[in-house]
Amino acid sequence: MTIKYESQKIAQNFYTFAVLLFLVQVTVGIIAALQFMWPDFFILNFNIIRSLHINAMVVWLLVGMMGATYYVVPEESETEIWSLPLAKFQFWATVGTVLAVVLGYVYMGINPQANTLVFGTRLLNEGREYIEAPRWADILIVVSVLLFLLNNFMTMLKTKKWTGIQGTLLGGLTVLALMYLPGMFYTKSMVKDQFWWWWVVHLWVEGAWEVIAGALLAFMLMKVTGVKREVVEKWMYVEVGLVMFTGILGTGHHYYWIGTPSYWLWVGGIFSSLEPIPLLIMVWDAFRTTRETRVVTNKAGLYYTVAHAIFNFVGAGLWGVIHTLPQVNKWTHGTQITTAHGHLAFYGAYVLLVLAMIYITLPAIRGVKAFNASRAFQSFWWMTISMIFIVLTITGAGMVQTYMERLMGLDYVAVKTNYNLWFWILRAIFGVGFLYGVLIFVVDYFKLGKEPASAVAPAPEKA
Amino acid sequence: MSNKAARNLFIFGSLFFFVIFVMLTIDTMGKLDKRAPAITEEVNAGKMVWHKYDCIGCHTILGNGSYFAPDMTKITEKKPKDYLKQFLMDPKSVNPKASMPKLGISSKEADDLIAFLDWTSRVDTNGWPPKPILATAAGVAVKELTAGQRVYQSQNCANCHMISGIGGTTGPDLTHVGSKRDRTWLFGHFKDPKTYVPNSAMPSYGHIGEKELNDLTDYMVSLK
Numbered sequence: 067m068t069i070k071y072e073s074q075k076i077a078q079n080f081y082t083f084a085v086l087l088f089l090v091q092v093t094v095g096i097i098a099a100l101q102f103m104w105p106d107f108f109i110l111n112f113n114i115i116r117s118l119h120i121n122a123m124v125v126w127l128l129v130g131m132m133g134a135t136y137y138v139v140p141e142e143s144e145t146e147i148w149s150l151p152l153a154k155f156q157f158w159a160t161v162g163t164v165l166a167v168v169l170g171y172v173y174m175g176i177n178p179q180a181n182t183l184v185f186g187t188r189l190l191n192e193g194r195e196y197i198e199a200p201r202w203a204d205i206l207i208v209v210s211v212l213l214f215l216l217n218n219f220m221t222m223l224k225t226k227k228w229t230g231i232q233g234t235l236l237g238g239l240t241v242l243a244l245m246y247l248p249g250m251f252y253t254k255s256m257v258k259d260q261f262w263w264w265w266v267v268h269l270w271v272e273g274a275w276e277v278i279a280g281a282l283l284a285f286m287l288m289k290v291t292g293v294k295r296e297v298v299e300k301w302m303y304v305e306v307g308l309v310m311f312t313g314i315l316g317t318g319h320h321y322y323w324i325g326t327p328s329y330w331l332w333v334g335g336i337f338s339s340l341e342p343i344p345l346l347i348m349v350w351d352a353f354r355t356t357r358e359t360r361v362v363t364n365k366a367g368l369y370y371t372v373a374h375a376i377f378n379f380v381g382a383g384l385w386g387v388i389h390t391l392p393q394v395n396k397w398t399h400g401t402q403i404t405t406a407h408g409h410l411a412f413y414g415a416y417v418l419l420v421l422a423m424i425y426i427t428l429p430a431i432r433g434v435k436a437f438n439a440s441r442a443f444q445s446f447w448w449m450t451i452s453m454i455f456i457v458l459t460i461t462g463a464g465m466v467q468t469y470m471e472r473l474m475g476l477d478y479v480a481v482k483t484n485y486n487l488w489f490w491i492l493r494a495i496f497g498v499g500f501l502y503g504v505l506i507f508v509v510d511y512f513k514l515g516k517e518p519a520s521a522v523a524p525a526p527e528k529a
Numbered sequence: 530m531s532n533k534a535a536r537n538l539f540i541f542g543s544l545f546f547f548v549i550f551v552m553l554t555i556d557t558m559g560k561l562d563k564r565a566p567a568i569t570e571e572v573n574a575g576k577m578v579w580h581k582y583d584c585i586g587c588h589t590i591l592g593n594g595s596y597f598a599p600d601m602t603k604i605t606e607k608k609p610k611d612y613l614k615q616f617l618m619d620p621k622s623v624n625p626k627a628s629m630p631k632l633g634i635s636s637k638e639a640d641d642l643i644a645f646l647d648w649t650s651r652v653d654t655n656g657w658p659p660k661p662i663l664a665t666a667a668g669v670a671v672k673e674l675t676a677g678q679r680v681y682q683s684q685n686c687a688n689c690h691m692i693s694g695i696g697g698t699t700g701p702d703l704t705h706v707g708s709k710r711d712r713t714w715l716f717g718h719f720k721d722p723k724t725y726v727p728n729s730a731m732p733s734y735g736h737i738g739e740k741e742l743n744d745l746t747d748y749m750v751s752l753k
Contacts, residue, residue: 102597105628112597113586174583178632181581193580195594230536254573256649257561260593261554300532307539314546315553323657324591327560331655333553396659400592400600475661477691478599479628479698 069430071140073147078431079157080133081424085511087126087164088417092497092504094118099494103487114175117191117198118168123412124196125164130420131278132160132214135235137427138285139218142232148220156213163206167199186252194259196267197249204250211243230299231285234306238277245269257325264320271415272313272341272382279419280306283348283375286426290368291359301351308344316341319390323399331392338390342383349375364429366442370422373450377414385410385457397472402464402486410457413449424511432515441510448503455496463489564653575645578638587629590649592657598628602658605647607688608699613646614639615730616699623730624699677748680741684734692752700731707752716746 069075098115100107108115140147147153170190174181181190187201199207218236222228249266253259284302287293318334352375362368385407389398398404429437463486470476470485530538579585585594590601604613612623617639620629634642674682681687687696690703706715714725719742722729734742 106630111587111630113583113595116586116595116597117583178582181583183577183581188580191583193583193585195585198583198586230532233536234539254568254576255561255565256576256579256590256645257565257652258558259576260591261557261561296532300530300535303532303535303539307535307542310539310543311546314543314550317550318553320593321557323654324593325561325564325652325654326557327564328655329553330557396657399657400589400594400596402596405596471661472659473661474663476695477697480691480694483698 068433068435069141070144071146073150073153074137074140074427075431076147076150076153076157077133077137077427079154080129080136081428081511083157083161084126084130084133084420085424085508087122087129089504089508091119091122091126092501094122096494096497096501099490099497102482102490103494110172110175114171117171120196121167121171121198127275127412127416127420129160130423131239131275131282134282134420134423134427135214135218135239137423137431138235138282139221139232142229142285143222143225143227145221145224148217148224152213152217156210156217159206159213160210163203163210167203170200171198194249194263197263201250204246208243208246208250211239211246215239215243229295230302231281231288231295234284234302235278235281238274238281238306241277242270242274245274260324261321261326264317268317268320269314271411272316273310275416276309276313276344276382277306279374279378279415280309280344280348282419282423283352283371286367286371286422287352287355289426290362290364290371291355292361292363293355293359298351298355301347305344305348305351308347309341312337312340312343319395322392322395335390335392339387341390342379342387345379345383349379351375364426366437366439367422367426369443369446370418370425373446374414374418374422377410377418377450379414381407381410381412381414381457385461398464398468401467401472402460403468404464406457406460406464409460410453413453421507428511428514434515437514438517441506441513445503445506445510448506449500450503452496452499452503456493456500459489459493459496463493566648566651568648569644571641571644572648573645575641575643575648578634578642579645581638582632582634591652591654600658601646601649602652602654603650605643605650607685607697609730609732610643610647611732612689612699612730613643617642622728626698675748676744677746677751680737680745681748684737684745689731703749703752705753707750710749712746712750715749716742719745 094115097108098112098119101112101115105112136147136153174190181188181193183189190200191198192200197204215236218239222232222236245266248262251262253262280302283305284298288295288298314337315333316338318330318332319338321330321334352372356362356368356372389395389403389407425442429435466485466489467481470481471478579590584590584601587595587598588601589596589599592600592602614636616623616627616629617634618636619631620627621631686703689697689700691698692703694704696703710718718725719733720735721733722731734745
């Protein structure tokens, strides 16, 4: 696979920024893990470290998806990007905004009083989980996403080849942009605050993002295995359709205990229990497509693609469904069980997705036909095995917490500091294993296609 | 099914479910205010303080947030307000083992925050968090307890103190308190904690009656 349009190379800028933020995310993640044992371990308190850990993740996945989109849309539309300078501007504007927000968090960590009220909103940190970025940054992010959408839409408009993949991709990205808005106003009621906040959080990760994932999965399967477009696109529609049919009302599983009417117990319980079904179809789709093809042009890429489908189902699907029924959730809500689900879901659904896109498109961008995939496999196993054990330790901690604190009535702090200590220790150790996998990936990312030919494996017979 | 049919199913099906979701949202918005107490200026100011210090970066509230520190939804039911205020302003002065840092919360901010937390404790959360099954079952055996143990239970001392591994960690562990303090000290301390421990955040229990205090002291002295 080689690139057909010069402007597709802009994807690399986004990938590089994403990869660096990935490294930041995992490094601060280890600091956070250590703070579970020693809260005063670092100059910044846990809240700041956690904000950095999660915000870095959200941003790098988003930036990675933007890069992927800039690659996919010209290819699907068979034309150059509408405006390359606009894409570059949008990239640097995003980098600038993200860095400003990070500096703000760090400064607030050193001096909490600096988070003053300016024009009715907080200057450095909104103090709302996941969407901590202050309002001025929200507005800049929205502008950036709108410019990005405009650029891609105009590119599609140039040739009007409305393929299903790019249509679905753009649809998912538009919903993503719209669903950021319900998080941008203040409410006096904490109940309403959390109600609208879930519109952003849930309809992103279990709605818009899964639609984007479905479109990118279809694109990758098509590119790597050469399967027919009609077939992947049909299954893509079925998958993303079911994601939306179950996921939209599945939001109800966040409305059990926050002060909302009790009919949400029914709505959320029923629809969120169905949410794993489309994810299972994606797994089946990935396996079926792979089995039916004879020529695989990019083994590492396919590996990551199939792994994404599997761990999307296990992490987001299975680890979610175990605690989604109200009868269970009543006891597990707000415990480490949620953390375990969050880690495996994001790793499977989105981390592996963006890494798969990088492995499939980067060789083409760098102009190489084949690359030595040994580091890609090494980093995959280091990351995946470490993540499985991280998730198992946190799941164990969550079960102990649910039993001792929620069922027996022991004190939160006693359970955390005494009974769960070993889980925190093991989690931190596996965190270091994960970091090692990430480091291998980062090295691979920067070296891919730039090494002397001797290090490169022989090219497959036919590309 | 043709690709076009699959696409239309995806688009119009999604719209259909989104419309239902919006309708449920409108219905919910009309009902929320009846499920919670009125929001005063003080409660709103407290919510602003909650956001200012990014409390959710460590705690959960209504079960959502970080899982690094205890849930705050019903905290004002569990801990005396004077204790909360002193703890918020300088956590380690109250409990040297506390993980929470001193954030510079002012007296006014602490009052507002407690008003806000008092508000959340009275939101109708469909019964969350549930009462622990085993602790509730243990309460059935009240008759077998001594008089002092009954006072200990009725005053919810275990919310803050621990005896033999059961109870809270915010106040000192009482497992061996009988070998550390004598009867006079304990009795006087219940009536006015601050004269015995200057930094104490424990409220006075002088109001519960001489007999009850005597029973409670008996119980404490027996913990060796």
